[in-house]
Amino acid sequence: MIDIRPAASRFSADHGWLQSNFSFSFADYYDPDNRLFGPLRVFNDDVVQPANGFGEHPHQEMEIVSIVLRGQLQHRDSMGNTDVLRPGEIQRMTAGTGIVHSEVNPSETEDLSFLQLWFLPSIRGLEPSYEQLAYDQEALVNNLLPVVSNQPASEKVARIHQDVTLYLSKLEGGKELTFEQESGRYIYVFVIEGDLTLNGVTLHSRDSARITDVTQLDIASGSGAHFMLIDLPAQA
Numbered sequence: 001m002i003d004i005r006p007a008a009s010r011f012s013a014d015h016g017w018l019q020s021n022f023s024f025s026f027a028d029y030y031d032p033d034n035r036l037f038g039p040l041r042v043f044n045d046d047v048v049q050p051a052n053g054f055g056e057h058p059h060q061e062m063e064i065v066s067i068v069l070r071g072q073l074q075h076r077d078s079m080g081n082t083d084v085l086r087p088g089e090i091q092r093m094t095a096g097t098g099i100v101h102s103e104v105n106p107s108e109t110e111d112l113s114f115l116q117l118w119f120l121p122s123i124r125g126l127e128p129s130y131e132q133l134a135y136d137q138e139a140l141v142n143n144l145l146p147v148v149s150n151q152p153a154s155e156k157v158a159r160i161h162q163d164v165t166l167y168l169s170k171l172e173g174g175k176e177l178t179f180e181q182e183s184g185r186y187i188y189v190f191v192i193e194g195d196l197t198l199n200g201v202t203l204h205s206r207d208s209a210r211i212t213d214v215t216q217l218d219i220a221s222g223s224g225a226h227f228m229l230i231d232l233p234a235q236a
Contacts, residue, residue: 001213002198007206010045017052021045023190023208037210038186039162039236042118045206049111053104059095063119063160065148066091066103067168067228069192071112077101081130085114089134090147092158096126115190115228120236121161122150133158140170144177144229162236167229169219171196177219179229186232187211194225 010021011029020027023043025035035041041062053074066073066085073085077093078100085091093099105112135147135156148158148166160166171177171194181187189198189209196203197220203209211217212234219229 001211002201003210003212004201004203005208005210007204007208010206017049019047021206036120036236037188038232038234039120039122039164040117040188040230040232041120042116043188043190043208044116045113046116047111047113048105050105050107050109053112054102055104056100056102058098058100059093060098061121061124062095063121063162064093064095065117065119065158065160065166066093067115067117069113069115071110071114072106073112073114074104074106075101075130075132077130079128079130083132085132088137089132090158091132092130092148092160094121094126094129094161096121096128099128115192117166119160119162119164119232122163122236123161126161131158135168140168140226142170142172142175142177144169144179163233165231167231168227169229170226171219171221171224173222173224175221179217179219179231181215181217181231183215184234186234187214187217188228188230188232190228192226192228194221194227195223196221196225196227 013020144167191203
């Protein structure tokens with residue numbers, strides 16, 4: 001089953017300095033039927049105005065992945081990490097037993113567009129940890145490039161404490177990919193830009209698909225697409 005969730009169906013919040021779109025229950029948006037997809041708990045699509053951001057706040061028992069699409073994201077945390085995340089980089093934070101961090105747009109002129117995903121960890125009580133890695137943006141072209149995994153195959157893949165692999169891809173117009181998966185697992189697809197076809201079903205920019213009971217996914221694009229695909233277990 002391919003369950004398409006159009007971009008317009010997401011909950012939107014406009015705080016002036018922050019425009020957010022929530023794919024799952026978050027903050028003021030609560031839908032008891034839209035809390036999880038496997039261990040995927042949060043998928044937020046945020047735009048932060050220049051010189052603004054999220055002040056210090058705590059997290060526990062969550063695996064948090066951030067991906068910048070445009071601009072810069074400055075991260076600081078209670079472990080002493082201070083980094084700036086840019087397009088082409090992945091940030092993974094294990095909140096574990098507890099961490100405090102801040103996320104701000106350090107630019108005075110450019111807005112920040114980024115995606116933040118939260119996954120329930122497979123093990124509770126982990127020691128908090130953090131990593132930021134760059135991936136090869138050329139390797140995204142007509143390829144599903146793993147950038148986060150619980151079993152990273154290279155030092156350019158961030159390690160997550162959940163049975164999840166997150167792929168990024170830039171599919172050129174007229175090209176096709178096939179993703180094969182074990183029975184009983186889920187697939188989550190998010191179109192960052194462009195148009196994408198999944199087993200003949202079309203998605204547009206910022207649409208997502210929650211896919212179950214599919215072991216072969218044929219992926220195509222007529223005009224080109226930048227997208228994310230997540231392979232994840234059916235249960236957290």
